[in-house]
Amino acid sequence: MLRLGHRPERDKRITTHVCLTARALGCDKVVVVERDDRVVEGVRDVVKRFGGPFDVESGVPFRPFLKDASVTKVHLTMYGLPMQQVVPHIDRSRDLLVIVGAEKVPREVYELSDFNVAVGNQPHSEVAALALFLYALRGDAAFDKVFSGQIEVQPSAKGKVVRPQEDGSGE
Amino acid sequence: MLRLGHRPERDKRITTHVCLTARALGCDKVVVVERDDRVVEGVRDVVKRFGGPFDVESGVPFRPFLKDASVTKVHLTMYGLPMQQVVPHIDRSRDLLVIVGAEKVPREVYELSDFNVAVGNQPHSEVAALALFLYALRGDAAFDKVFSGQIEVQPSAKGKVVRPQEDGSGE
Numbered sequence: 001m002l003r004l005g006h007r008p009e010r011d012k013r014i015t016t017h018v019c020l021t022a023r024a025l026g027c028d029k030v031v032v033v034e035r036d037d038r039v040v041e042g043v044r045d046v047v048k049r050f051g052g053p054f055d056v057e058s059g060v061p062f063r064p065f066l067k068d069a070s071v072t073k074v075h076l077t078m079y080g081l082p083m084q085q086v087v088p089h090i091d092r093s094r095d096l097l098v099i100v101g102a103e104k105v106p107r108e109v110y111e112l113s114d115f116n117v118a119v120g121n122q123p124h125s126e127v128a129a130l131a132l133f134l135y136a137l138r139g140d141a142a143f144d145k146v147f148s149g150q151i152e153v154q155p156s157a158k159g160k161v162v163r164p165q166e167d168g169s170g171e
Numbered sequence: 172m173l174r175l176g177h178r179p180e181r182d183k184r185i186t187t188h189v190c191l192t193a194r195a196l197g198c199d200k201v202v203v204v205e206r207d208d209r210v211v212e213g214v215r216d217v218v219k220r221f222g223g224p225f226d227v228e229s230g231v232p233f234r235p236f237l238k239d240a241s242v243t244k245v246h247l248t249m250y251g252l253p254m255q256q257v258v259p260h261i262d263r264s265r266d267l268l269v270i271v272g273a274e275k276v277p278r279e280v281y282e283l284s285d286f287n288v289a290v291g292n293q294p295h296s297e298v299a300a301l302a303l304f305l306y307a308l309r310g311d312a313a314f315d316k317v318f319s320g321q322i323e324v325q326p327s328a329k330g331k332v333v334r335p336q337e338d339g340s341g342e
Binding site: 010011013014017018020021023024025046050077078079080081082084110111116118120121122123124125127128130131132135136140143147152153154155156157158159160161162 | 181182184185188189191192194195196217221248249250251252253255281282287289291292293294295296298299301302303306307311314318323324325326327328329330331332333
């Protein structure tokens, strides 16, 4: 996943949520174009505690990603074509790069993406758009990734149950 | 939808995204427990431009909502039971209150909710959790609400196409 247009002061928490959503729904890696060490540290701390594999880095130019012909590039934007219409045309046998912008996205992102996809044509949230797109693409399988971290949450009807994993090494 | 645990400085943008996601996926109203006039103004501005009906208010005590027996109360929490397991048991003929907390949620929210629902048992984002829950509950119908605002986005493969609605009154 490629995160673009991050403004360190304003977007720290939104970009962190974007990264954690990508991780929880099975993405392998997030690249944040604009450098923000605090976001990277925060996400790596979650990976350390709750498990990986999941990579995050920031301060990486985006154009090489947009020009990589070996991956399918999906840009999420409220101006795109409806997710429901596009998803059946995405080749699941290829690697996928999902591009999530903030308020201003350069024109070339629209042009170089294979698909500009709208998760609804109403303004809402890049966090919600990413989550809904990944879920529409993969269904419940989006939640199938097994994480091996120091702690694991146990589903519970009324409380909070957290236990250390049996191999609590974090690896 | 009830938003709880909002910290005005830290959560302004996350809570705004929660509200806009609720609007885009068909909720009628959001109540933010902690008062934040800037969040309310920002969301109302989107409603004015992109359409309603959608209400938002802040600074409203949450206990009366939790004690309202006439609605089904669903609390989204990574500690809950899996969404996939709970959704089939939710009575769609009743009004629904979705409760979205921040980091600290009072114990009584767990106890008074009809369902504590986990959207995955990994930490990610209340914005993503809300979006995924509403989509799992309603499917593509979550996007069926017709908004009558001043502007409307037209789906497009490569660009941004926005037009004023024919009745551009915003009502």
